[in-house]
Amino acid sequence: MSVEKILEINNLSKNYGSLQAVRDISFTVNKGEVYGILGPNGSGKTTTLAVILGVLNANGGDFKWFGKPLQKETRQRIGALIETPNFYPYLTLFENLQIAAKIKNASEESINNALGTANLLKRKHTNYGNLSLGMKQRMAIASVLIGDPDVLVLDEPTNGLDPEGFAEVRNIIQSQASKGKTIILASHILDEVEKVCSHVAILKSGELIANGRVGELLTSEDIVYVQSENQDELFALLQFAEMVSRVSRIEDDITVVLKKPFTPVELNKFCSEKGFVLSKIMLRKQSLEAQFLELVK
Ligand code: ATP
Numbered sequence: 001m002s003v004e005k006i007l008e009i010n011n012l013s014k015n016y017g018s019l020q021a022v023r024d025i026s027f028t029v030n031k032g033e034v035y036g037i038l039g040p041n042g043s044g045k046t047t048t049l050a051v052i053l054g055v056l057n058a059n060g061g062d063f064k065w066f067g068k069p070l071q072k073e074t075r076q077r078i079g080a081l082i083e084t085p086n087f088y089p090y091l092t093l094f095e096n097l098q099i100a101a102k103i104k105n106a107s108e109e110s111i112n113n114a115l116g117t118a119n120l121l122k123r124k125h126t127n128y129g130n131l132s133l134g135m136k137q138r139m140a141i142a143s144v145l146i147g148d149p150d151v152l153v154l155d156e157p158t159n160g161l162d163p164e165g166f167a168e169v170r171n172i173i174q175s176q177a178s179k180g181k182t183i184i185l186a187s188h189i190l191d192e193v194e195k196v197c198s199h200v201a202i203l204k205s206g207e208l209i210a211n212g213r214v215g216e217l218l219t220s221e222d223i224v225y226v227q228s229e230n231q232d233e234l235f236a237l238l239q240f241a242e243m244v245s246r247v248s249r250i251e252d253d254i255t256v257v258l259k260k261p262f263t264p265v266e267l268n269k270f271c272s273e274k275g276f277v278l279s280k281i282m283l284r285k286q287s288l289e290a291q292f293l294e295l296v297k
Contacts, residue, residue: 004031006151006182007052011061014047021047024061025208027201029184034177036193036214037186038292039203045186046082048203049155053080065151076104079144080153089129093120093139096128097146106147118142118172134165141172152176154185158192170196190292202292224264225253226271227280234276241270253280 007029014022022044029035037045050056052063054070065074087096097111115121118138123131131139137157144152157173158166173183173196187193193200194214201211210217228234235254238247243262248255258267264283271278 005029005064005067006031006033007063007065007184008067009048009052009061009063012048012051012058012063013060014044014051014056015059021206022051022058023206025201025203025206026061027208027211029182029199031182032177032180033199034173034183034185034197036197036200037184037203038188038190038193038200040188042205043188043203044206045188045203046155047206049080049082049153049184049186053078053082053153055082076147077150078153079147079149079151081140081144081157082153082155085140085143087128087136087139087143090127092125092127093131093142094124096139097143100143100146104147110146110148113148114142114145117145117175119168134161134168137161137165138168138172141169145176149181151182151184154183156187157185158187158189166192221257223284224256224258224267225280225282225284226256226267226278227253228271228276228278230276234271237271237274237276243267243270 005028009028010026011024012022012026013020013024025048037048039045047056051058052065052070054075062069065078068074093115094111097114098108101107101111112121112124115124118141120135120138120142123135128136128139141154141157144154152173154173158169161169173185177183177198185197197214199212200214200217202209202217226234231249231252231254235247235249238244238254238256243259243266244256245259246257256267258264264281268278268281
């Protein structure tokens with residue numbers, strides 16, 4: 001099955017005066033992916049989204065949506081949320097969305113579908129001003145679902161939400177993804193990207209420092225520290241051991257990352273069978289958070 005490229009970004013750069021907010025970044029988003037753009041505040045996520053949505057002009061590089069430069073027809077296939085939309089507090093959710101539907105030339109059915117997906121159908125006749133923060137966030141997402149776009153672009157969609165609100169937004173994203181929609185979302189929260197996204201591009205100071213499948217890029221690894229009387233020989237042994245994924249030397253320790261599902265107990269046994277008595281064997285669980293911080297340090 002051939003993959004359909006939804007968005008291709010090639011060597012994109014954007015400056016604000018002398019500040020280079022986005023530097024020469026390239027990555028591709030394929031159909032059906034939930035693609036996270038992850039990075040700390042100020043790393044260039046919103047700028048990247050604003051450029052690919054045609055809100056800002058790039059200073060270098062280019063991008064293509066559905067294989068073409070951004071044009072009116074392609075823009076209609078993209079539902080974007082980069083700023084909180086302005087809704088009228090004294091109009092109901094349905095009335096507010098009627099305005100959005102009119103602009104997008106979408107049907108009344110599309111409004112009900114959007115409210116249903118955002119789990120707000122029961123609130124259809126509630127005034128927007130009476131919604132909780134979590135509901136307001138879902139209403140914002142409902143507004144981009146109007147017209148049933150193929151792609152959703154969301155900037156920090158769970159920002160400020162409590163765990164329940166987070167879970168509800170996550171459900172919306174996952175239900176859209178299961179329908180074959182493509183989702184691009186910017187986030188500074190590793191947990192959000194880990195739980196919601198299939199792919200990720202990690203930005204740091206405007207530069208792309210890594211991208212790929214979430215499971216491959218952000219896997220939690222356990223590191224085992226070992227010492228023996230003869231570190232040189234042990235190091236040589238471990239470099240070719242079947243159960244070892246990576247090995248390196250840091251100060252007095254040899255650090256080992258084991259292939260799954262091997263455990264330190266098996267490593268210890270293996271070393272002893274090869275004639276090495278370990279004077280130290282210590283396991284350190286490295287959290288995803290720690291790895292992410294290491295990447296963006
Ligand atoms: P955040 O999550 O805080 O929005 P971000 O990763 O989305 O961060 P951007 O908002 O794209 O990052 O900002 C990237 C850099 O560009 C930052 O240093 C920011 O201060 C700067 N910047 C953003 N918008 C402007 C602007 N309109 N004028 C000048 N500098 C800007």
